[in-house]
Structures are given as structure tokens and as C-alpha cells.
Amino acid sequence: MKKHKFVFVSFVCSYSFIFAAHSSADTASEQQGYAIASAVELRDEGFMDSRAILTMELQSKAGATTTRKLDISILENVAEGDKSLIKFTFPADINGTALLTHPDKAKSDEQWLYLPEVRRVKRIGSRNKAGAFVGSEFSFEDMTNKELADYSYNYLYSSPCSEISAQADEFAGKQCEVIERFPVDKHSGYSKQQLWIEKTDKKVIQIKYFDRKKSLLKVFTASDFKLYQDKYWRPDLVEMVNVQTGKVTRLSYQSIVFASGLSEQDFHRSSIGD
Structure with a gap:
């Protein structure tokens, strides 16, 4: 009995040691991942507001393309979160369509979609954001x-x-830190996201999105970065590839303007259909 008791105690002690070491490693990994994400956010603070003009290209699995044009406005709020407004300007059948997003730290962000053809504002529920x-x-x-x-x-x-591979020339000789992030929102369409972050300038150059079944769903890449106001890096081209359907969406930036004087009124629900 003593022998068996000794074996049992040894097993428990060994298991406890392994578990403690594993937990410590997990904690360190979580802290390091958070620190890198925090550095990315801090690197981008202080821009006040921005307005951008973009072209959106939708590509089917067969290679057929559709082109749209849109404007994106962002109002920075470090304490409460940034507000954003996206408005389509081309083609005619989508002109005036707009998406307004208000941050909410306590729950899912508030979103409203304006549909000009019916002159109606539709709230996007948390269960529909996927x-x-x-x-x-x-x-x-x-x-x-x-x-x-x-x-x-x-x-x-x-x-x-x-x-x-898509970044081979632009980031030759550069080092990336790779982290995972897991959505807190139970209604998220993703189980996790994997981010590739260029170490020096904290540019997010790739995000892999995994669906709720933990399978790879989409891959986002950003390239052709430009520096604005000696601080803010923005890509001229971003691409989202759906690896499950073969469809692709590309966004190319024609212009970006910072600190243009946007106010809270520009992001009020009453202005979404202007």
C-alpha cells in the first residue's frame, strides 16, 4: 500500500507541476499577445478624424468583377471608441447606401444601414453581424x-x-509578430483571428479569420503602405479572400485626409441618409 501511495502522490505532484508550468506559460503568452495588440492601438492614436475615398472591387470565383466607389469617415474617441460612417457613391443602384457604426463597450457595437431605395434605416442586430x-x-x-x-x-x-508571399517585396528583411485574438462577443461570426504584425511600425499586414467551426474562412492582407503626418501608416490596398468560396473583395484607397474637422453631428443617426 505504501508503494502504491507513493506512486500516486508522485503522479499528483508531477501533474501539478506540469499544470502550473503550463498555466504560467499560458498567462505569459496571453500577456505578450495583449501587449502587442495594445502597441498597435497606441501607435495609431491621435489622428482626430479621417476621411477616405475608395474603390471596391468584387471578384467572383470565376473571375468576373464588379466595381463600386465609397467614402469612409472616422471620428476618433480614445475613451469611448471610434465612430465610423461608410457611404457608397457608385454605381447608381447602390449610391447613397450607408453604414453608421457607434461603439459600445458594454455590448456589441450599434450599427445602422441606410437603404436609399426604400428611404429606410435598418438596425443591424448583434446576431446578424456575421x-x-x-x-x-x-x-x-x-x-x-x-x-x-x-x-x-x-x-x-x-x-x-x-x-x-503577397508581402515579400514590401517587407523584405522585416520581422513579424504573430498573435491570436478570440472574440468576447458570443454572437461573433469567428472563433478566432490570427494577425501578422510588422514589428517595427506595428502594421497589421495579414489577418486570418476562422469560422465558428474553427476552419479557415477568410484571409485579409494589406499592402502598399504610406506614412501620413509622420506617424500614421495606411495601406493603399487591402484584400479579403474567402478561401471557402473563392470570392475576393479588394479596397484601393484614392485619398486619405486627417483632421478635417468632423464632429459628432456628422455621425448622428439623423445624418446617415444625407
Whole structure:
């Protein structure tokens, strides 16, 4: 009996040691992942507001393309979260369609979609945010301005950014930190996201989105970065590839203006159909 008791105690002690070491490693990994995400957010603070003109290209699996034009306005609020307004200007059948997003730290962000053909504002419920945004490979959830507290984090590893083939030339010799983030919102369309972040300038150059079944769903890449006001990096081209359907959405930026004097009134629900 003593022998068996000794074996049992040894097993418990060994298991406890392994579990404690594993928990400590997990905690360190979570802290490191959070620290990297926090550095990305801090690097981008202080722009006040921004307005951008973009072209959206929708590509089917067969290669057929549809082109749209849109404006994106963002009002920075470090304490409460950024508000955003997206308005389509081309073609005629979508002109005037708009999406207004207000952050909400206590629950899912508030979103309203304005449909000019029926002159109606539709609220996007939290359960519907995984749906496609106007037929693109971006979801309504992707259009929200995420906060650090919207996720838990995990650090994975460091790797040359050139391992992302689309970024091989632009990021040659650069190092990337790879982290995971897990949505807190139970209605999220994703189980997790994997981010590749360029180490020096904290540019997010790739995001892999995993669906609720934990299968790879989409891959976002950003390229052709430009520096504005000696601080803010913005890509000229972003691409979302749905690996499950073969469809692609590309956004190319024609212009970006910072600190243009936008106010809270520009992001009020009453102005969404202007």
C-alpha cells in the first residue's frame, strides 16, 4: 500500500507541476499577445478624424468583377471608441447606401444601414453581424472599430514577414509578430483571428479569420503602405479572400485626409441618409 501511495502522490505532484508550468506559460503568452495588440492601438492614436475615398472591387470565383466607389469617415474617441460612417457613391443602384457604426463597450457595437431605395434605416442586430456587408467578403462585424477589450489574446511566434508571399517585396528583411485574438462577443461570426504584425511600425499586414467551426474562412492582407503626418501608416490596398468560396473583395484607397474637422453631428443617426 505504501508503494502504491507513493506512486500516486508522485503522479499528483508531477501533474501539478506540469499544470502550473503550463498555466504560467499560458498567462505569459496571453500577456505578450495583449501587449502587442495594445502597441498597435497606441501607435495609431491621435489622428482626430479621417476621411477616405475608395474603390471596391468584387471578384467572383470565376473571375468576373464588379466595381463600386465609397467614402469612409472616422471620428476618433480614445475613451469611448471610434465612430465610423461608410457611404457608397457608385454605381447608381447602390449610391447613397450607408453604414453608421457607434461603439459600445458594454455590448456589441450599434450599427445602422441606410437603404436609399426604400428611404429606410435598418438596425443591424448583434446576431446578424456575421452577414455579408453589401455583398462583399467583409461582414458587418468587420466594419466595426474594434477595441482591445473586445478580444482575449495569445502570442504565437515571430517570423519573417516575407513568409506572406503577397508581402515579400514590401517587407523584405522585416520581422513579424504573430498573435491570436478570440472574440468576447458570443454572437461573433469567428472563433478566432490570427494577425501578422510588422514589428517595427506595428502594421497589421495579414489577418486570418476562422469560422465558428474553427476552419479557415477568410484571409485579409494589406499592402502598399504610406506614412501620413509622420506617424500614421495606411495601406493603399487591402484584400479579403474567402478561401471557402473563392470570392475576393479588394479596397484601393484614392485619398486619405486627417483632421478635417468632423464632429459628432456628422455621425448622428439623423445624418446617415444625407
